[in-house]
Structure formats: C-alpha cells, structure tokens
Amino acid sequence: MSELFSEAWMQSFMxxxxxxxxxxxxxxxxGFSSVIGYGFEGEEQPRGVISVENGQATAxxxxxxxxxxxxxxxxxxxxxxWIAKPPGMMGLGMxxxxxxxxxxVGDYASMLKDPRMAAPFIKSFSVMGKA
Incomplete structure (x- = not known):
C-alpha cells in the first residue's frame, strides 16, 4: 500500500x-465539482488533492x-x-x-445538512479503503 495521500495513493483513490x-x-x-485537499492536522498544507467535475474524479x-x-x-x-472502518454520519459528526x-476550507455544517452531499461524503471513506 502506498503512503497515505502520496501521488500514487491519490491516483489509486481517483x-x-x-x-x-x-x-x-x-x-x-x-452537479458537484470541487477540488478537495486531504492532509494531516498540524501541517501547513494538505498532502493530496483530488479534482471532481460533476461527480467524476478528473485529476x-x-x-x-x-x-x-x-x-x-x-x-x-x-x-x-476510518479507512479501515468507514465512519457513519454520527461518527463523523462526533x-x-x-x-x-x-x-x-469548506463548510462542514452546510454539507451535513444536505443529505445529497452528506451521503456521498460518507461513501468517500469506504472508497479510500480500496485505494
């Protein structure tokens, strides 16, 4: 398994x-399109990035x-x-x-209030487990 959020790991995640x-x-x-960064707390910048256009990861x-x-x-x-055992809505909220x-960056509260975004966000954790 590649190092978490490395170039190779992010390619597999995509x-x-x-x-x-x-x-x-x-x-x-x-119509979800965003550039999403992933990283570790305490670091100045995220380590990995995924670009999504209308739901499809493009880079x-x-x-x-x-x-x-x-x-x-x-x-x-x-x-x-979370990669080993993806969280549910309650686990993420906690x-x-x-x-x-x-x-x-990003408004977690507004995302969670919209089930059309919250469910895919939770699903992304199970996808991480396959990367």
Missing part, C-alpha cells in the same frame, strides 16, 4: 472513486498549490482508522465537534 457509481452518480445529480495527486474548495484534516491515526476532523 480510480476507486470513479469505479464507485453510487458516489459518482450521487454527486453528478447535484489526483500531490498538493501543488491548487485553490481548494475543501481541505480536510485529521491525524494520521484517525485517517487510518469527530468534527470533538476536533478530530477539521475543515481548513
């Missing part, structure tokens, strides 16, 4: 993302200064825990309110 019709189709229905790799719509941070241990998950 392939798995696009192979998951439940994720792609749900995001396509709402992925190491962060290189891209403008982000979302920048999601957790400890490495927390990421690995992680956010307790500070285990941070959004440096």
């Amino acid at each position: 392939e798995q993302w696009n192979a998951e019709s439940e994720l792609v189709d749900a995001l396509a229905q709402i 992925a790799g190491s962060f290189s200064g891209q403008a982000l719509n979302w920048d999601i941070r957790c400890s490495e241990a927390q990421w690995k825990k 992680a956010f309110t307790s500070g285990k998950m941070k959004f440096k």
Whole structure:
C-alpha cells in the first residue's frame, strides 16, 4: 500500500472513486465539482488533492498549490482508522465537534445538512479503503 495521500495513493483513490457509481452518480445529480485537499492536522498544507467535475474524479495527486474548495484534516491515526472502518454520519459528526476532523476550507455544517452531499461524503471513506 502506498503512503497515505502520496501521488500514487491519490491516483489509486481517483480510480476507486470513479469505479464507485453510487458516489459518482450521487454527486453528478447535484452537479458537484470541487477540488478537495486531504492532509494531516498540524501541517501547513494538505498532502493530496483530488479534482471532481460533476461527480467524476478528473485529476489526483500531490498538493501543488491548487485553490481548494475543501481541505480536510485529521491525524494520521484517525485517517487510518476510518479507512479501515468507514465512519457513519454520527461518527463523523462526533469527530468534527470533538476536533478530530477539521475543515481548513469548506463548510462542514452546510454539507451535513444536505443529505445529497452528506451521503456521498460518507461513501468517500469506504472508497479510500480500496485505494
């Protein structure tokens, strides 16, 4: 397995993302397009980035200064825990309110209030487990 959020890992994540019709189709229905950064808490920049256009991942790799719509941070241990056993809505909510998950960019609260976005966000964790 490649190092979490490395170039190779992000490429694998993109392939798995696009192979998951439940994720792609749900995001396509709402016209979701974003650049999403993933990284570790305490670091200045995210490590990996995935670009999504109408639900389809179109590019992925190491962060290189891209403008982000979302920048999601957790400890490495927390990421690995969720990759091994994807969280549900309650688990993510608890992680956010307790500070285990941070959004440096993006509005977590508004996303969770919209089930059309919340369900695919949760699904993305199970896709990470396949990367």
